[in-house]
Amino acid sequence: MPKKIMNRPEDFVHEATAGFLAAHGDRYTQVEDVSGLRVIDVKEKTAVVVGGGSGHEPIFGYFIGENLADAAAAGNVFTSPDPGTILKVAASVERGKGVLFVYGNYAGDNMNFDIAAEMLDEMGIETKTVRVCDDVASAPKERYTDRRGIAGNVFVIKIAGAATASGLSLEEAYRVTAKARDHVYSMGIALSSSAIPGEKHPIFDLADDEMEYGVGIHGEAGIRRTKLMPADQIVENLTDRILEDSGIQSGDTVCSLVNGLGATPLTELYIMNRRLSQLLREKGIHVHRMEVGTLITSMEMAGASITLMKLDDELQKYYDMPCNSPYYKK
Numbered sequence: 069m070p071k072k073i074m075n076r077p078e079d080f081v082h083e084a085t086a087g088f089l090a091a092h093g094d095r096y097t098q099v100e101d102v103s104g105l106r107v108i109d110v111k112e113k114t115a116v117v118v119g120g121g122s123g124h125e126p127i128f129g130y131f132i133g134e135n136l137a138d139a140a141a142a143g144n145v146f147t148s149p150d151p152g153t154i155l156k157v158a159a160s161v162e163r164g165k166g167v168l169f170v171y172g173n174y175a176g177d178n179m180n181f182d183i184a185a186e187m188l189d190e191m192g193i194e195t196k197t198v199r200v201c202d203d204v205a206s207a208p209k210e211r212y213t214d215r216r217g218i219a220g221n222v223f224v225i226k227i228a229g230a231a232t233a234s235g236l237s238l239e240e241a242y243r244v245t246a247k248a249r250d251h252v253y254s255m256g257i258a259l260s261s262s263a264i265p266g267e268k269h270p271i272f273d274l275a276d277d278e279m280e281y282g283v284g285i286h287g288e289a290g291i292r293r294t295k296l297m298p299a300d301q302i303v304e305n306l307t308d309r310i311l312e313d314s315g316i317q318s319g320d321t322v323c324s325l326v327n328g329l330g331a332t333p334l335t336e337l338y339i340m341n342r343r344l345s346q347l348l349r350e351k352g353i354h355v356h357r358m359e360v361g362t363l364i365t366s367m368e369m370a371g372a373s374i375t376l377m378k379l380d381d382e383l384q385k386y387y388d389m390p391c392n393s394p395y396y397k398k
Contacts (some may be wrong), residue, residue, distance in 0.1 A: 070263035070270060070368075077266030081122045081144055088130065092394055096132065099139065103149065104157035105129055106139035114232040114241050115139070115161040116168050118225055119154060120177055121146040123262070124285060126395035127221055127364040128171070133393030136229035137170070145264050145367070146286045148176035154184035159193070166194040166238035170228050170245060172217025173199040174286075196242035200224045202254040202375065204313040205282025205291050216284050219327040219364045219375045220252035222396070223387070230386035248383055253314040255306045256373025258283040258290065262330065262366045281305070285329070285366040299336070303343040306374045311351070314376065318352030321379045323387060328362035331370040337361070340372060356384060363396060 074080050081103060088105070089098060097108050104119075118128045119141030129140045138161040141149040149157075158167045167188065171177050178199065185195040201213055202220025227248035231241040258280045261270035271287030274280060279297065282290035297305075316322060326341045328334070341360045348355050356379055379387065391398050 070267070072265050074265055080265045081142060084122070084125075085129070085142070099157045099160045102153040102156045103142045104139060104153055104160070105132060105142070106157065106160050107132055110138060110161050110163060111233070112163050112165070113235060114165045114168055114238045115158065115163065116170060116225070116228045116232050117141065117154070117158045117161065118170050119143075119149050119157070119181070120171050120174070121148060121286070123264075123367045124364050127225070130395050131225055131393055133391065135233040135389055135391040136393050136396070137225055148174065148180045151180045151183035151187065154181055155187050158184065158188060158195070159191070162193050166196070168228055168232060168238060168241050168245065169195060169197040170221075170225055171199065172221055173201040173213070173215060174217070194238060196238055198224065198228065198242065198245045198249050200249055200252070202249075202252045203282075203284065204253050204310055205255050206284065209313060216288070218254050218256060218285050219325055219373045220249075220254045220377070222325055222327070222363050223252050223323065223375065223377045224248045226391060227383060227386045229391060230389040233389070234386070244382065244386060248377065251379070251383065252375060252377040253310045254373050254375040255282060255309055256327075256329065256371060257281050257302055257306065258329065258369055258371035259296070260331065260370040261287055262369040264367070283371065285364065287366065287369075299339045300343045303340050303374065304347065307344060307347050310374060310376055314378065316353060316376060316378050319354075321354040321356050321384070322348070322376045323357045323359070323379060324348070324355060325359045325363070325375040327364055327373045327375065329369040329371040329373065330362065330365035331368045332362070332372050334360070334362075337372055340374070344374060
């Protein structure tokens with residue numbers, strides 16, 4: 069059985085939440101009776117509610133705070149929160165201006181957030197939904213709404229939080245957040261698998277000299293398995309695929325993220341970012357800002373992803389707004 073620092077597997081998420089609140093209980097609180105966190109100081113604005121399965125921390129649960137999400141609903145590891153949890157989490161921060169849901173595009177999340185939205189509608193609470201679908205490896209361009217949401221969630225949640233904090237209505241905040249979703253593209257690689265707490269084996273196996281392109285953040289299979297490559301070649305392959313798919317070209321402006329999947333040292337992420345910076349400069353693409361860190365993970369998976377978001381003046385304005393949470397701030 070893979071080694072974990074834990075007590076009982078069934079207490080894994082609950083005890084992690086308790087530890088988070090022990091450290092940050094001056095700003096956050098648990099939503100009563102369910103697995104969800106919210107800010108203590110709820111603003112009179114359109115609410116942003118995020119969520120998904122646990123195991124991707126700091127997204128989604130720890131991406132709440134100033135000019136970010138107002139609350140997050142948490143499921144078990146790699147499992148969607150149930151509709152009742154989502155309902156209570158959303159109701160805890162709704163202040164008469166509606167709720168904007170932002171989450172990764174996965175079947176379980178889609179179904180349960182939709183059910184919660186219907187329940188909220190029956191209560192007279194309006195909702196809008198933006199499903200992040202940035203993983204270019206998971207479906208072709210003509211079926212982009214079938215794509216998985218991976219590290220692009222970082223930028224889309226950032227834009228959503230800034231848009232609502234600026235006082236935009238639910239409809240306008242939805243428009244801006246959907247634009248961010250439609251301008252963000254990602255792809256990742258795995259060097260090793262992760263393991264769900266309590267399970268006897270990792271989700272998949274890779275030989276010591278193998279890597280997988282296009283793997284999902286729940287251990288979903290990638291598009292091809294290869295021998296381990298040098299860092300520069302990995303970055304070139306990922307970037308070429310993203311640029312080909314997105315149409316981002318010379319003269320465009322982007323922000324970027326090199327994201328670690330859980331077990332990859334920061335040093336290795338900066339080695340990747342070095343080559344990414346060179347490539348974008350060589351191609352005449354202006355980089356507004358580069359971000360590097362471990363922000364959306366797959367438990368202890370070794371690997372990384374690259375994300376590019378094409379910016380226009382409107383998206384750049386919201387991207388540049390300050391934000392503050394324990395693990396993501398500007």
